[in-house]
Amino acid sequence: MIKKYIDKLFGRDRAPRKDGRPTIYGPDKHPIRREAISKCARRTCEELQRAGHAAFVVGGAVRDHLLGHVPKDYDVATSATPEEVRSIFRRSRIIGRRFQIVHVLCGQDVVETSTFRAQLTREADPDNTDEHGRVLSDNVFGTQAEDAARRDFTVNALFYDPVKEEVWDYHHGVKDLAAKKLVMIGDPALRYREDPVRMLRAARLAAKLGLTIDAKTEAPIHTHRHLIENVPQARLFEEILKLLLSGNAVACTQLLRKLELHHGLLPLLDDALENKATGPFALAALKATDDRLRDDKPVSPAFLLAALLWGRVENGLRKHEDSGQPSIPALHSAMHEALDEQRVSLAIPRRFDATMKELWLLQPRFLQRGGQRPYRLLEHPRFRAAYDFFELRARSGNAPLDIAQWWERFQDANADEREEMMVEDEAEPKKKRRRRRGKRKTEGAAPGAQQQAPQGDEE
Structure with a gap:
């Protein structure tokens, strides 16, 4: 009965939509309210959208709010380039060499703001991987859909718009959270070869969030764990x-x-x-x-x-x-x-x-x-x-x-x-x-002596 309810609420098909568009959950379909988001993250998204850019709270903060946890920090993903973000916020600084991101400052709070990234694969750029398949660099701007596909697990590929109070889900992350499952986006074996640290991250997130690692996500770990030696x-x-x-x-x-x-x-x-x-x-x-x-x-x-x-x-x-x-x-x-x-x-x-x-x-x-x-x-x-x-x-x-x-x-x-x-x-x-x-x-x-420990x- 519970499974039927979840399927009805979140959809039955696990495959991403062919048109590359997300499933959008309105405020009546999820528990996150804009007041629960940090003021700095809200302001960052609002100002970027006011300037004509797409801007969302992304990743772990969205995941934690859906689970009823209090996030430790907030990240924002946007269509704006680092220079455009820097021009909008007076109190901000561009950091990073390989891939620039912007720290937007609001008092003591810092919101890490990054431009949507595309994922480079071995097929797209054979020179960008080592002999073990590890991606050496993925520092290329892309679309929101590409940014979601580049992320490791479905529960980390969630976007929240604090202006419209909508959750955008490209890879069934909301459904996987409801089912308490940790699922890799794409082919797990390939994704572990691209970045072996994902195997450690799977263990950390599963233990921290009380999730069960999906069988297809776990299976390649036992045969690819030696790749961690190359990190x-x-x-x-x-x-x-x-x-x-x-x-x-x-x-x-x-x-x-x-x-x-x-x-x-x-x-x-x-x-x-x-x-x-x-x-x-x-x-x-x-x-x-x-x-x-x-x-x-x-x-x-x-x-x-x-x-x-x-x-x-x-x-x-x-x-x-x-x-x-x-x-x-x-x-x-x-x-x-x-x-x-x-x-x-x-x-x-x-x-x-x-x-x-x-x-x-x-x-x-x-x-x-x-x-x-x-x-x-x-x-x-x-x-x-x-x-x-x-x-x-x-x-x-x-x-x-x-x-x-x-x-x-x-x-x-x-x-x-x-x-x-x-x-x-x-x-x-x-x-x-x-x-x-x-x-x-x-x-x-x-007389008058005072002993002090x-x-x-x-x-």
Whole structure:
């Protein structure tokens, strides 16, 4: 009965119309109202249409509104060229080298505005694809219908006109959303060869939106997944980061493993999840990131990447310690090896290195609870992040839970309570310990003396 209703409402024929025209849904056929669209996106479309150009909110924002979600940002597609868009909006700037787009600014809001693009195929331009079929450039202006066909999935090829409150659908995206299906536009095998990143995007969107990948869309993934090796590492890392910071990282990684797309991308997905010692910590890090994103809390990509690589760092540390190397030099060696090994398959930008290394180097210091060392650690700028890292390890069975609980109490304790909590360090001479205690006692008894605990809550 539901299927019949959907077919009646959205049409039965899945093939695009031969005349290249879209199915247009009026305001009585969909739930999107112009008031729900960001003011900047509405203004951009209105001004472009007033100047005689076609202009629509496009892609993910339309898809999310139809699903009842709040979009993170808005994109506009238009028939106007970048120069024409720039001439209409005083507060705008043209960006990009290969394909120019315009950022239209309204206060703090930015709307990315692009000209309709045509898709270049191997048949149209044989020199525009590599030996694997990957399209090297598709930076040619086209019509709205061509722009829709160039997009990857039907649910991303939807256009919304905020002036008339109409949804324009060239490839049955509305029907596929209603059926909770993710369907590739065109021949999936060909589209994956043109851009292998679409396989990763399929996993991310399906997990994020709760969609099922259509059987015809999924089938070529199992035979074309090796093509991901041909994608430039910078672009591949960008897509992986989107996946990990999607708010559904756990579901995304599970789907990647089901599709066998995880091999060679991240040590987490290759071996950490299967390692009894580090797998629970890796999953806990992903879940903690998902939870923070759902609560609109800030997340650190460097923190998550450090957590995902911790398994390799820890294994390298044990190897070097077993060979007789002191702990700190062994940790340094393990860190450099883990990062170098990772860059062979997926290069992590070096801007993350400093934070990741600090988090790793601070982990052994949580085991030191005597002398001045706990106080110095509290004063470290990365203490809070490093403690969260250690506490997450402890809850996952990768670090002593009692020590994590000790640090939780130590942060909130007053000076006297902290002194009582000190764990004697056998490496510290007894004479030095007595001298340190006597000095603190004298300072505490001085008239007007005020003891102040070091502040370690800096994020």
